[in-house]
Amino acid sequence: MLYSDRLRPIRILLKVLFSIFLVGFAIWGSLAMWYQLPFGKATTLSIIVGWLALSIYTIIGMIRKGCWKRLGLYGLLALALLGWWSTIRPSLDRLWAPELAHTVTGTIDGNLVTLHNVRDFKWTTASQATPQWKDETYDLDTITSVDVFLSYWTGPAIAHTLLSFGFADGRHVVFSGEIRREHHEVYSPVSGFFRQYELALIAAEEEDVIFLRTNMRKEDVYRYRVKLPPQAAKELFLAYVNMANQLAHKPEFYNTLTTNCTTIIFHMARLLDKTFPFDYRILLSGYLPGYLYDHGWLENGATLDEVRKKAFINARAQAGGREGFSRRIRE
Incomplete structure (x- = not known):
């Protein structure tokens, strides 16, 4: 058995695990945008649909070779999402119940x-x-x-x-x-x-x-x-x-x-x-x-x-x- 064949199960497992991580991150990101984006529901929903479409596109790419461009684009958007999330701060000055x-x-x-x-x-x-x-x-x-x-x-x-x-x-x-x-x-x-x-x-x-x-x-x-x-x-x-x-x-x-x-x-x-x-x-x-x-x-x-x-x-x-x-x- 070739060395590359022996590593194939490990590569498949890593892809599956990473795909599961991407699914979880996509869901988290969708909910974060739903609850925190300062737009109307229609605009927010459109952004979330685009985000989920990109997530699915990236996950499908994980199954194939040469998916680095997709993954790179997704990584940049994920960093932007996390950067935006880090700017959300608690406040003492709101119109409270x-x-x-x-x-x-x-x-x-x-x-x-x-x-x-x-x-x-x-x-x-x-x-x-x-x-x-x-x-x-x-x-x-x-x-x-x-x-x-x-x-x-x-x-x-x-x-x-x-x-x-x-x-x-x-x-x-x-x-x-x-x-x-x-x-x-x-x-x-x-x-x-x-x-x-x-x-x-x-x-x-x-x-x-x-x-x-x-x-x-x-x-x-x-x-x-x-x-x-x-x-x-x-x-x-x-x-x-x-x-x-x-x-x-x-x-x-x-x-x-x-x-x-x-x-x-x-x-x-x-x-x-x-x-x-x-x-x-x-x-x-x-x-x-x-x-x-x-x-x-x-x-x-x-x-x-x-x-x-x-x-x-x-x-x-x-x-x-x-x-x-x-x-x-x-x-």
Whole structure:
């Protein structure tokens, strides 16, 4: 057998693998252009059709000899596409949806932290509310509880994750990593991969951000009590404040997979313990309770199924209005 014949299977395999890469890149490029090109739909669609036609032309050329011209042309356009993509930057100055008009910042004075722009909306429907933003001061030495809330709206694997700190005076404040939508935008998990939204960190009353999910949107919401010693709870609170201050000056894009409500909690926990293990349940946030349970971070004494049943708060939440909401969901 000739040496070239022995290499033929390897060449074929490399061509197949490279063709698969080109297919994936063509799809990614098409979606990136669809979500980010500043043209009308008709013009954008025409550009995408041309891009896909060139991609198919290049892939067909991979099957034949002498395809370097096609590949070279495609490579130049791919570099231009990546160069354009790198120019897309997050912003702090857009016309935001009303509930995301402000993000939280904090002023630290020893054990006292003043949060600016704490949201306290009074929701009348799932999309309408009386807006209210306020400043609140908290004594971190009086933190009495840390609760993880998970709100499910589409299947068991995906949930929005919120972290609530309770204080000795009965107040609670919730930190939530949110998609910062513009006023005309509607959330799409696909567009969340393509720099469509900025990341917003908000602080809100439970009567706002949890009530909205249980009583207005009718999502399935669970509350899990986290076992944290006082010093760790204090450091976690400060980590959120520091992150909020950073985002207020240097915006970041939200990413459906890598920069979302649950990964924020994971990165905050890593600040407390660098050995905090990564797990697929960090990405599939709906399974986060099992992750916390397996590592002994939930206050329990029962099986995971029993803990889940006790954590479900919708019936208690919907038994009344805003008055006494935090107390009611903990009964």
